[in-house]
Amino acid sequence: MSLPNDYLEYPKRGHGMDHDRYTWSMLKDRPAVTWPNGARVALWVVTQLQWFPLDMKPAIPVPAGMARPYPDSWNYTLRDYGNRIGVYRIFKVLDKLGIRSSVAINSALAEMYPYLLEQVVARDWEVIANGLDMGHPHHGDMDSQEEAALIKGVLETLRSISGQAVRGWLSPIRSESMNTPDLAAAEGIEYLCDWANDDMPYPFETASGTILNMPHTMELDDQQILITLRHTEQEYVDQLKDQFDCLYAESESSGGRIMAINLNPWVTGQAYRIKALEGALSYIMSHDGVWSATGAEILDAYKAQG
Amino acid sequence: MAMTREPGLYDYSPMLDRPKITWPNGARVAFWVAPNIEFYELDPPQNPGRRPWPKPHPDVVPHSHRDYGNRAGFWRMMGVMEEYGVRGSVSLNVAMCQHHPEIIEACSALDWEFFSHGVYNTRYTYTMTEAQERAMMEDVIKTIKDCTGQDTDGWLAPALSYTTNTFELLAEYGIKYTCDLFHDDQPQPVKTKSGRLISVPYSLEMNDTVVLSMMGKSSRHYTEILKANFDQLYEEGAENGQVMCIPLHPFLIGQPHRIGNFAEVLEYITGHDKVWVTTGREIAAHYYEHHYDDVVAALAANRGNQA
Numbered sequence: 247m248s249l250p251n252d253y254l255e256y257p258k259r260g261h262g263m264d265h266d267r268y269t270w271s272m273l274k275d276r277p278a279v280t281w282p283n284g285a286r287v288a289l290w291v292v293t294q295l296q297w298f299p300l301d302m303k304p305a306i307p308v309p310a311g312m313a314r315p316y317p318d319s320w321n322y323t324l325r326d327y328g329n330r331i332g333v334y335r336i337f338k339v340l341d342k343l344g345i346r347s348s349v350a351i352n353s354a355l356a357e358m359y360p361y362l363l364e365q366v367v368a369r370d371w372e373v374i375a376n377g378l379d380m381g382h383p384h385h386g387d388m389d390s391q392e393e394a395a396l397i398k399g400v401l402e403t404l405r406s407i408s409g410q411a412v413r414g415w416l417s418p419i420r421s422e423s424m425n426t427p428d429l430a431a432a433e434g435i436e437y438l439c440d441w442a443n444d445d446m447p448y449p450f451e452t453a454s455g456t457i458l459n460m461p462h463t464m465e466l467d468d469q470q471i472l473i474t475l476r477h478t479e480q481e482y483v484d485q486l487k488d489q490f491d492c493l494y495a496e497s498e499s500s501g502g503r504i505m506a507i508n509l510n511p512w513v514t515g516q517a518y519r520i521k522a523l524e525g526a527l528s529y530i531m532s533h534d535g536v537w538s539a540t541g542a543e544i545l546d547a548y549k550a551q552g
Numbered sequence: 553m554a555m556t557r558e559p560g561l562y563d564y565s566p567m568l569d570r571p572k573i574t575w576p577n578g579a580r581v582a583f584w585v586a587p588n589i590e591f592y593e594l595d596p597p598q599n600p601g602r603r604p605w606p607k608p609h610p611d612v613v614p615h616s617h618r619d620y621g622n623r624a625g626f627w628r629m630m631g632v633m634e635e636y637g638v639r640g641s642v643s644l645n646v647a648m649c650q651h652h653p654e655i656i657e658a659c660s661a662l663d664w665e666f667f668s669h670g671v672y673n674t675r676y677t678y679t680m681t682e683a684q685e686r687a688m689m690e691d692v693i694k695t696i697k698d699c700t701g702q703d704t705d706g707w708l709a710p711a712l713s714y715t716t717n718t719f720e721l722l723a724e725y726g727i728k729y730t731c732d733l734f735h736d737d738q739p740q741p742v743k744t745k746s747g748r749l750i751s752v753p754y755s756l757e758m759n760d761t762v763v764l765s766m767m768g769k770s771s772r773h774y775t776e777i778l779k780a781n782f783d784q785l786y787e788e789g790a791e792n793g794q795v796m797c798i799p800l801h802p803f804l805i806g807q808p809h810r811i812g813n814f815a816e817v818l819e820y821i822t823g824h825d826k827v828w829v830t831t832g833r834e835i836a837a838h839y840y841e842h843h844y845d846d847v848v849a850a851l852a853a854n855r856g857n858q859a
Binding site: 442445475 | 671672680688810
């Protein structure tokens with residue numbers, strides 16, 4: 247099989263990016279950001295509440311999905327453990343430490359377990375849209391009308407049940423089509439959480455205007471560290487502390503930083519892991535100048551800088 | 553395509569009974585750091601040898617993770633290297649000269665070396681005709697010269713993708729060293745029909761992608777691996793000079809939770825007396841000047857013994 251000669255042609259080989267979603271910008275050149283009350287680090291905890299349906303047939307592979315023959319009780323019930331047990335351990339730890347979380351939730355789960363979303367809303371935590379369910383990841387071959395209807399339905403459901411504006415969007419497994427940002431922005435989404443290319447928010451262009459991408463963490467996701475990479479709980483804690491120490495030190499010269507932590511209750515909410523999480527969060531909260539905030543609060547503080 | 557059972561690029565040469573390699577000032581280990589400064593396209597064309605991204609485009613997570621290196625990670629990595637006086641030998645996707653010249657200028661200001669890592673890390677050499685591979689190599693050599701004023705002395709194939717012509721063409725184009733052979737901890741002659749070519753150890757097992765992503769080790773474990781590898785080579789280097797490279801990717805090593813650990817490694821290694829902190833180009837030049845002929849002669853004599 248031979249390679250066509252246009253494989254050696256590069257029409258987008260010019261200054262900046264090879265697409266128009268965002269401009270090329272180096273973190274070190276940007277103006278320093280200040281947080282409320284002179285905080286040095288905004289702590290942004292995102293708790294993911296997800297439903298992995300027993301009959302899911304995702305168009306692209308979904309980690310932690312139904313990997314075994316139907317009916318896969320093993321994977322279904324272990325994921326569901328997070329929504330029954332794990333998340334309540336996380337609530338307890340976060341409440342104790344005075345940490346408020348953003349909650350990225352599948353709309354189908356919000357409908358199935360209304361009690362869960364009531365707990366979130368009662369805490370005055372933020373609801374972020376996390377798609378329909380884990381069987382419906384967005385992807386590059388997706389029909390755009392189908393995707394538009396999906397996003398519209400997800401946001402209608404979550405806004406109706408939570409009573410919140412629902413300003414943030416996190417795609418299931420952070421997977422997008424070329425249209426996802428346009429379609430989400432058209433439904434009033436103000437920030438995306440999918441792109442893992444920065445430590446700070448940055449402007450993201452859509453057909454419905456400029457929104458922001460927030461620095462939701464991929465590297466420090468509990469599933470990434472503990473399940474995909476199979477690190478120990480101590481290594482998980484070390485990474486969270488090392489991350490915080492670097493950002494806290496940088497904030498002295500470079501302005502406010504954001505420390506994002508992503509929690510999957512079926513992972514960190516396990517009985518043998520919850521104390522590790524509590525230890526890491528206690529370490530962070532023991533520092534002066536740590537501002538526990540939701541994504542929308544960080545977004546507003548960032549936007550207020552002009 | 554006719555396949556062969558072994559690469560045919562070098563003779564068997566066990567680590568015992570070799571000519572002694574010496575480094576400047578009696579150093580035991582030539583130590584170099586090779587940051588891969590890369591550009592990954594969001595929607596690249598397909599190559600029959602490899603899909604650029606596992607998922608239909610845009611594959612947001614792996615793409616944006618790599619983009620992090622240029623926006624944020626590079627600057628942390630560069631700062632730590634500067635602090636410990638380590639010049640980088642940049643494995644460069646040369647399209648970076650067009651996309652992000654600010655990064656090239658920052659490397660140049662610190663007198664770093666640039667060598668070739670192809671045009672983009674999403675364009676592979678697999679299935680290229682000889683004419684296509686020549687066109688790619690000529691593009692790379694010209695771009696590095698035009699953008700940085702440097703000659704392209706070193707080569708690491710883009711995303712480690714090859715044809716059966718690759719090494720022959722490198723020698724023909726005057727490339728002095730390849731980073732693509734992982735068979736040794738010392739430079740070695742590479743057998744080509746024309747010209748001269750050597751391999752310089754790139755220590756692939758020390759690569760952050762290999763240890764952190766493929767092997768899934770934690771950052772602190774990576775620190776232990778790098779120190780242990782150095783300690784062993786430093787010990788062996790008392791008898792015969794060794795090479796250790798740390799091949800890096802700013803999107804991994806430049807993450808906030810890793811950068812302090814990387815600083816600890818550079819502090820440890822550069823804190824030893826008999827270390828030559830250098831670049832790929834300088835290792836190759838020293839080897840050609842002082843050792844190449846002796847090693848080639850010893851290999852030829854050894855072949856005679858085996859016949």
